[in-house]
Amino acid sequence: MPVRIMSWNVWWRFGDWRARHEAILATLRAERPDVCGLQEVWAVRDGEHQAELLGRELGMHWTYSPSPMPGRWHSRIGDTGVDVGNAILSRWPIGATAIGDLGGEGRTVLHARVDAPDGPIPVFTTHLDSSPAGSAGRCAQVERLLPFVAAHSAGDHPPVLTGDFNAEPDSDEVRRAGGHLTAPVVPGLVLVDAWRYHDGTEPGWTWDRRNPHVAGHGAPNARIDYIMVELRGPGRGCVDRVHLAGTGPHRGVWPSDHFAVVADLR
Template identity: 40%
Template sequence: MTWNVWGRFGDRWLRRERAIARTVRAQRPDFVALQETWRSDGRTQARLLGFELGMTPVFAQSRMPTDPDPDVHLGLGILSRFPLRAIEQHKLSADTVALRAEVRVGVHSLHFITSCLDWEENHERERLAQAESLAALVSELRAHGDEVVVAGDLNTPPDGPELEPLFAVLADCWRAQRYDGATYSSRNPYLGHGEWLQDRRIDYILADDGLTSRGSRLVGFDEDHGCPPSHHYAVVADVPIT
């Protein structure tokens, strides 16, 4: 599962957080990738969610939109139902990182990675360079016989050239549905008007070809008393781990 959870933005972030927890619990995921998740006063949203959901949390600060509160820092989070063998941050650019959590699967490892690429419309080169760095990391991990899943907010639609390096090494777990698959949708009341990425699918779960997805879906539409818990919808993919 991957979800941009929109930090503490909006005037109902505490209520949104409760709805986020309920939504994740209902999906019963083995792994959750979080973007725009917060850290403040020695606490992290990932740790609070992990405690409530019985999952192991990790957090890493990365380049994100700036919270109005200077004491709140946004970044990446991972929740895991499995014990973590290793946790590492990998720099993709000056301020953007990928957060990697490793679990043991048989004689090899599974690496669950999340990141959030630059969101500005004129940052095509930056996104491409970040995607190339992420693809190089994936290739390095796979060279040891390990399996890799990348889940995150890549701020690029599927036909964007910035994602070509990642699509060259991993398969998109999305499966066509009746719904158009837009994770950043103008149907969402939190989305600003005229956003350059609106009504596009920009959140992904990518996996090794051998980890064929059995299906995927969007959640996070109306779990907050009829409102979405975030400005992005969440992506859930059923990927069998060997």
């Protein structure tokens, strides 16, 4: 059976986050990912935790990495009691975890070794800096990100990197992360963008002005969310299918300002 991987920025506590939480949950139930990398996950200090709530509702294991610099986020909603970070949900047990500091705006990369029935899968999720003029900073974060991926990748399954890169496919930082359109950060580590296996009938925009949460920003449509898999040739980890999810409202509520990416890996 293929392994279904999902990557989704779930837009923290912005907008009507309670109603959106239900729409996020409904989308995850419909897509049934085996492993899901989430960004902008909220966690109330000494209280509710979005990853825990989703994991409990879906019957999935979870792990979480908070941002070490949440102050900018706190100022946007006027609440200093809610953390923001990355999370990984898994249908199978999570055998080991690790967190890497990427610097910049307080970004991290979260690793989980997913103990799947056919062997462990090294999974990673991250969220790079968001400034439109921040390409140089994101390139510096990629220079930290890829050695972390290499250091925590072991076994027969290629590493799987998910995340919101806040950058388009032809940007310096995304090309650098892939390592096949430019020199790889880690010699020999080449990651392929799963969307390249799509049939080409849609552009794959994950930041789309059809979404009312996006329409007021003034920014153009863009593909900034990714699932990347180490390229090892035919065999385990090859991308069979890829599509978007969360591309419409659930009971009148759009779940996030981002669409999700879903890929089925061999």
